[in-house]
Amino acid sequence: MTTAVAAPFRFFSLQVVRTRRLGPSLVRVTFGGADLQALHSDGRDQSLSLFLPHPGQPEPVVPLDLGDNWWQAWRELPDDIRAVMRSYTLRALRQDALGRTSEVDIDFALHGVEPGAATAAGPASRWASRAGAGDRVLLLGPAVADNRAIRFRPPEDTDLIVLWGDETAVPAATAILESLPAGIRVQAWLEVPHAADIQDVRTVADAEITWLVRHDGAPMAVDAVRAADLPPAERPYVWIAGESGQVKALRRHFVGERGVDRRRVTFVGYWRQGMTEEQLRVAE
Structure with a gap:
């Protein structure tokens, strides 16, 4: 069942197919379901809204039967009943022999779940760390491949791409890197909590990728970027995503x-230090 919301976006009812731990701070969850045939995206940093159940609930509670009025009705539900909503980016999309979407991957940053975490895990991190095959979720995503929730759009004359992202933006950044053609120059910084979170990124682009590991005392964000010599370029394009304070400084x-x-310069604050996503939406 798919429910129209605001074209080109729709609700998709999905189930967990499998999970794979990528490191102490990241887990990849693969989703499937017949609804996915209607999901289309050409974006490598495609933004999605995921609705998750609370512990003990068989599925997330979202009043889809109210059509376009679902949002207000969902907001008015008790906090311990209404589905947890979180924003993510699409890590990968796979299609069947007929070109229909059959599976999608979403990588979850496990804030508060990784060893030595200084803060308590949020509901999405807890859900992802325990997710298993058959678990049900709702996804609000695109039915049109080119849509306004895609932010990475380098101009055609770009002669250098510069990327920075923390662990919440690593899924989008690595998807971008893997999609770039041969010959394009790229300078990328990817920041993660632990050395075991570093991933093997396969790209044919002329890319220099620097991994910054916070728990190893590496220089972070602005300091590392400021100290770097960028390749000469007349028309660079910059994509920055992650914690909003770091993003603004960069x-x-x-x-x-x-x-x-x-x-x-494209800049996207995926989260803000010390604030939940609900608090961030209110602040904005």
Whole structure:
């Protein structure tokens, strides 16, 4: 069953097919379901909204029967009843022989679940760390391949791509890197909590990828980027995603200190230190 929301986005009823731990801080959950045949996306940082059940619930509670009025009705449900909503990016999409979507991968950052975590795990991290085959979720995603929830859009004349992302943006950043063609130059910084979170990224692009490991005392975000020598470029494109405070500081660095045209900088705050997603939506 698919329910229209606001074209080109729809609800999709999905089930967990399998899970795979990528490191102490990341787990990949593969979803399937007949609904997926209607999901389409050409974006490598495609944004999605995932609705998760509370412990003990067989499926997430979202009043889909109310059609376009579902949002207000969902907001009015008790906190311990209404589905947990979190934003994620699509890590991978696979199609069957007829070109229909058959599976999608979403990588979850396990904040508060990884060893030595300083903060308690949130509901999405807890769910992902325990997810098993058959678990049911709802996904609000695109039915049209080119949609407004795709942010990575380098201009055609780009001669250098610069990427930065923390563990919440690593899924999108690695998907971007894997999609880039041969010959395009890329400078990327990917920040993760543990060395065991570092992934093997296969790309044909001319890419220099630097992994920053917080628990090993590596220089973080602005310090590492500021100290780096970028390849010479006349028309660079910058994509920055992750914790909003770091993202804003990096945008200021690229625009103010390196002189990159602000129209060629895409910046997305996926989360904010010390705030839940609910609090962040209210603050914004």
